[in-house]
Amino acid sequence: MNRLLLVFLACLAAWSALAAPVRIKDLVEFDGVRGNDLVGYGLVVGLNGTGDGIRNAPFTEEIMANLLERLGVNVSGEQFRPKNVAAVFVTAALPPFARSGGRIDVTVSAIGDAKSLLGGTLVMTPLSGADGETYAVAQGTIIAGGIVAEGAAARVVQGVPTAGVIPSGARVEREIEFDFTTVSSLRLALRAPDFTTAARIENAINREFGHQVAMMTDAGTVALDLSRSRMGSPAHVLGRLENLLVEPETRARVIVDQRSGTIVMGADVRISRVAVAQGNLTLRVEEAPVAVQPNPFSQGETVVVPRSTAGIEKGGAGLAEVAAGTSLSDVVSGLNALGVAPHDMIDILKTINAAGALHADFLVQ
Numbered sequence: 001m002n003r004l005l006l007v008f009l010a011c012l013a014a015w016s017a018l019a020a021p022v023r024i025k026d027l028v029e030f031d032g033v034r035g036n037d038l039v040g041y042g043l044v045v046g047l048n049g050t051g052d053g054i055r056n057a058p059f060t061e062e063i064m065a066n067l068l069e070r071l072g073v074n075v076s077g078e079q080f081r082p083k084n085v086a087a088v089f090v091t092a093a094l095p096p097f098a099r100s101g102g103r104i105d106v107t108v109s110a111i112g113d114a115k116s117l118l119g120g121t122l123v124m125t126p127l128s129g130a131d132g133e134t135y136a137v138a139q140g141t142i143i144a145g146g147i148v149a150e151g152a153a154a155r156v157v158q159g160v161p162t163a164g165v166i167p168s169g170a171r172v173e174r175e176i177e178f179d180f181t182t183v184s185s186l187r188l189a190l191r192a193p194d195f196t197t198a199a200r201i202e203n204a205i206n207r208e209f210g211h212q213v214a215m216m217t218d219a220g221t222v223a224l225d226l227s228r229s230r231m232g233s234p235a236h237v238l239g240r241l242e243n244l245l246v247e248p249e250t251r252a253r254v255i256v257d258q259r260s261g262t263i264v265m266g267a268d269v270r271i272s273r274v275a276v277a278q279g280n281l282t283l284r285v286e287e288a289p290v291a292v293q294p295n296p297f298s299q300g301e302t303v304v305v306p307r308s309t310a311g312i313e314k315g316g317a318g319l320a321e322v323a324a325g326t327s328l329s330d331v332v333s334g335l336n337a338l339g340v341a342p343h344d345m346i347d348i349l350k351t352i353n354a355a356g357a358l359h360a361d362f363l364v365q
Contacts, residue, residue, distance in 0.1 A: 021245035024188070024201060028222070030238060031187035033096045036176060038135055040090040042125030043067060044108065044117055044142060050161075051086040051120075052112035060087040060112055067123065086114035090125050090138050092170055100175055103168035106138045116161035118144040127170060138170035183234045186224045193220030196249035204244045252360035254349060259365075261342035263349070266360065274357040 043063050044051070052060040064085055092106040108122055120142050127136040144164035190198060198216045205214035205222075209229060217223050229237045252268035292303045353362045 021247045023242065024204070024244050024246055025242035027192075027197065027201070027246060027248055028188040028190050031189060032178070032180075032183065033238075035096055036094045036129055036135070038092045038094055038127035038129055038170075040125040040127040040138060042088055042090050042108075042138070043123045044086045044088050044110075044114075044120040045084060045123060046119060046121045047084045047086060047114070047117065048119060049083045050114060050116040050118070051083050052110075052114050053083070060085060063087060086110050086117060086120065087112050088117070088122070090122065090127060090170075092127055092136060092138065094129070094135055094172065094176070097178075097180075098172050098175065100172055102172045104136060104170050104172065106166045106169040108142050108164050108166060110162040114162055116144065117142050117164050118161055120144075122166060122169070133174065135174045135176070136170040136172050138166065140166040140169040142166055180235060181233055184225075184227050186226060186234065186238075187217075188214075188222040188224065190220045190222070192248070192250065193218075194249050194251070195219045197246070198222055200246045200249070204246050205241050208241060208244055253363060254353075254358065254360050255363045255365065256346050256349065257365045258343075258346060261346065263342060263345060269358070269360040271352060272357040272359065274352055274355060 041063070043060070064082075088108050088110050090106050090108055092104050094104060098104065106122075106127070108117060110117055122139055122142060124137055124139045126134040127138055128134050142164040143166065144161050145159045188201065190201075195216075198219055198221070201222050202214045202216045205224070206212055211228065213225060213228050215223050215225075224237070226234050226237055231237050231240070250266060250268070252270065253264075253266050254269055255264045256262070289304050289306050294301060349358065349362070350364075352358045
């Protein structure tokens with residue numbers, strides 16, 4: 001496992017050294033071109049005895065009674081005890097420029113004590129935005145990824161059977177009013193703010209149009225003056241610039257996950273001149289008791305004489321020196337030469353960082 005991790009890091013360094021350009025659309029978010037979250041409260045029916053217990057989830061009985069009354073069924077004063085229904089929250093994201101009649105995916109999650117939503121059908125559920133208006137209506141068969149198996153005295157659950165999805169399960173009923181053709185200026189928000197990356201995006205856009213169209217305002221924002229683009233509409237401008245290639249710049253980082261022993265280092269990580277020693281102490285205690293018999297025809301007793309052997313072994317590859325300005329590939333080679341395990345490697349990197357020789361953001365998760 002240690003060898004595979006080091007090989008992966010070495011390959012990552014080689015790939016990063018190539019500095020492959022990235023499309024602008026993969027580096028930024030376009031101001032105003034965003035989705036909107038939707039949520040609804042609905043009912044799932046058709047479950048195989050794995051629904052809510054009405055006594056423990058009275059809201060399920062209430063919504064079921066309201067639904068039946070809207071369908072013309074009078075259930076006043078009736079006592080419900082079904083096990084094939086469950087109350088759920090339905091969530092979805094309305095994408096930008098979604099039009100009436102389009103379909104979006106929805107996620108369904110149980111909020112009661114239902115054991116599984118597998119095989120259930122979501123009944124027509126309105127989905128509302130933050131303003132309280134209904135923008136979509138969801139309905140369909142739920143695809144749940146979990147599995148439940150139980151007997152008289154045992155129960156096994158794999159995955160999360162109380163949550164599922166309905167692909168294209170909601171139909172858009174209301175459009176969000178946004179006239180993109182009237183936009184005269186637009187901002188590009190960098191997902192990873194960096195002055196160098198923002199300057200390269202500005203230069204790439206201005207070079208494409210041949211004059212000043214973009215201007216970097218800070219490390220995370222590039223402003224566009226669409227009136228100077230000399231093109232028909234803002235949509236044409238974005239369609240032209242979003243596929244421009246830019247080489248992004250990132251901060252040097254070392255990310256460590258102590259629970260799994262995972263280490264990820266960026267290609268720009270550098271280490272100053274430092275000496276590293278890594279070794280382990282092995283304590284070994286062995287017991288070999290010996291039974292001593294009395295002499296023949298004597299009246300003595302058999303005695304067990306303890307014999308113990310204790311020793312300490314010191315392992316390790318000694319002291320290794322890392323030269324100044326060492327790159328990621330050199331660090332990987334050096335740690336590989338020491339033969340350290342991932343968890344020992346984490347301790348070494350933490351110590352190097354504490355010594356001030358690691359020139360990168362050191363993040364421990």
